[in-house]
Amino acid sequence: xxxxxxxxxxxxxxxxxxxxxxxxxxxxxxxxxxxxxxxxxxxxxxxxxxxxxxxxxxxxxxxxx
Amino acid sequence: xxxxxxxxxxxxxxxxxxxxxxxxxxxxxxxxxxxxxxxxxxxxxxxxxxxxxxxxxxxxxxxxxxxxxxxxxxxxxxxxxxxxxxxxxxxxxxxxxxxxxxxxxxxxxxxxxxxxxxxxxxxxxxxxxxxxxxxxxxxxxxxxxxxxxxxxxxxxxxxxxxxxxxxxxxxxxxxxxxxxxxxxxxxxxxxxxxxxxxxxxxxxxxxxxxxxxxxxxxxxxxxxxxxxxxxxxxxxxxxxxxxxxxxxxxxxxxxxxxxxxxxxxxxxxxxxxxxxxxxxxxxxxxxxxxxxxxxxxxxxxxxxxxxxxxxxxxxxxxxxxxxxxxxxxxxxxxxxxxxxxxxxxxxxxxxxxxxxxxxxxxxxxxxxxxxxxxx
Numbered sequence: 001x002x003x004x005x006x007x008x009x010x011x012x013x014x015x016x017x018x019x020x021x022x023x024x025x026x027x028x029x030x031x032x033x034x035x036x037x038x039x040x041x042x043x044x045x046x047x048x049x050x051x052x053x054x055x056x057x058x059x060x061x062x063x064x065x
Numbered sequence: 066x067x068x069x070x071x072x073x074x075x076x077x078x079x080x081x082x083x084x085x086x087x088x089x090x091x092x093x094x095x096x097x098x099x100x101x102x103x104x105x106x107x108x109x110x111x112x113x114x115x116x117x118x119x120x121x122x123x124x125x126x127x128x129x130x131x132x133x134x135x136x137x138x139x140x141x142x143x144x145x146x147x148x149x150x151x152x153x154x155x156x157x158x159x160x161x162x163x164x165x166x167x168x169x170x171x172x173x174x175x176x177x178x179x180x181x182x183x184x185x186x187x188x189x190x191x192x193x194x195x196x197x198x199x200x201x202x203x204x205x206x207x208x209x210x211x212x213x214x215x216x217x218x219x220x221x222x223x224x225x226x227x228x229x230x231x232x233x234x235x236x237x238x239x240x241x242x243x244x245x246x247x248x249x250x251x252x253x254x255x256x257x258x259x260x261x262x263x264x265x266x267x268x269x270x271x272x273x274x275x276x277x278x279x280x281x282x283x284x285x286x287x288x289x290x291x292x293x294x295x296x297x298x299x300x301x302x303x304x305x306x307x308x309x310x311x312x313x314x315x316x317x318x319x320x321x322x323x324x325x326x327x328x329x330x331x332x333x334x335x336x337x338x339x340x341x342x343x344x345x346x347x348x349x350x351x352x353x354x355x356x357x358x359x360x361x362x363x364x365x366x367x368x369x370x371x372x373x374x375x376x377x378x379x380x381x382x383x384x385x386x387x388x389x390x391x392x393x394x395x396x397x398x399x400x401x402x403x404x405x406x407x408x409x410x411x412x413x414x415x416x417x418x419x420x421x422x423x424x425x426x427x428x429x430x431x432x433x434x435x436x437x438x439x440x
Contacts, residue, residue: 007226008200016338023345026352033349040342044335051328054226058217060208061232061255063247 007050016043080151087147095144096122096157097165100137111159115143126159133177133280140165163239167271174278178305181280186287187308193292195312196260198325201228203252203259203291205245208233212267212298212317219321224328230259236266241276246285253290261324262291264306265317268298277304286310296320395426412439 019040023033074082098115105111111126113135124143135141142165145157164170181187202220206213208231220227232251234244245264252262264286266277276282277297286293287309295307296314307313314320387393391401402409403422409415419434 009198009226010196010200020338020341020345023342023349026348028349028352030349030353033346037342037346040338044338044342048332048335050226051332052225056217056221056225056227056229058229058231061230061251063232063234063244063251 012043080149083149091147097142100139100141123156124159125156130159130162132162134180139169193311195292198224199260201259203262204229204231205248205264207236212265216317216321219318224325237273242279242281246281249285262293264295266297277306282306283309400425
């Protein structure tokens, strides 16, 4: 039943925090800084899309008993 | 002449026939009265009387029929089946006990609260943190209620992409406690277990909210493996279900606010994240640039040092060369003799009358050998 493109906000938000933390380390090599920057931008875009476009789904269930 | 019917029965036959009649006439009778002589036997069987000013009736049931701890003098509504037992006489077999009147409901809630408190159901140490925000929410409410509409409206305004699994239940009336309890149990057994269970209801009178003060619902909330958030829209008396929950909210709207951050706030935070990314990258680039400059400086100073060293070595060699130069020796009074432009270092190479050139420190002279004497 899991959506194919299931987006986990908490996970993404955590990833973004980690990326920013490692980007702020003083001794960071440029290649990984650029990769972090690109990844961070991608995640920001994903979160932005999620927060503006994703819909809340309501599924009605029946009690088991 | 009509003869009066005459029935003669054995004792057991009489009991059986009477019970048939009682079943037929009083099936599902509800009797309201004041509780007296309550006693529990072997932790299982419950005996009590209901009485009014003039009469007393005996009841028999099990502890599972009890709505919670009871006390003499409480007003009860008892549904049951009157029966004449073949050995122990008349009693009403209890099917369901509910409390009657605000006073009794309140008192029962106090007693239950004291008992559950003692058992530790409301301990702060049992409270779990709710995921913030959850992805999957289990919602228990009445679909027709304003509470449900408010909750959905607020949560839709605040956050996106949530999955809300919903079980529609009665939140007041006789069926409410069982429906709410089963809904809680259903979510706990559901294959896709939500991350948080939300039970909501709007405000109402003590009797309207009675379901949330029942032992059944309170225990189900406390036993839920899924963290719980209970919001009953009233501020004065907190229900037992709320006390047992991991978290309580003052209203259903407040529950939606507690569960989710506001997306407007998050979106404006994203701008901050973006600038953190940029400043992070920039500072890395700056740092790399500085490092490169210091490396280049180091290289330059190393080259200079090396160059100086080489220069010094050449200088000392040049001094040595200078010291060893024949010109220097000639300055000290020595001379070089050339014959036919070849330097002569032995007397054996010279004969009388040979023409030679003599080089001195400050000039040249030509000469002829007069005599040769060897050592």
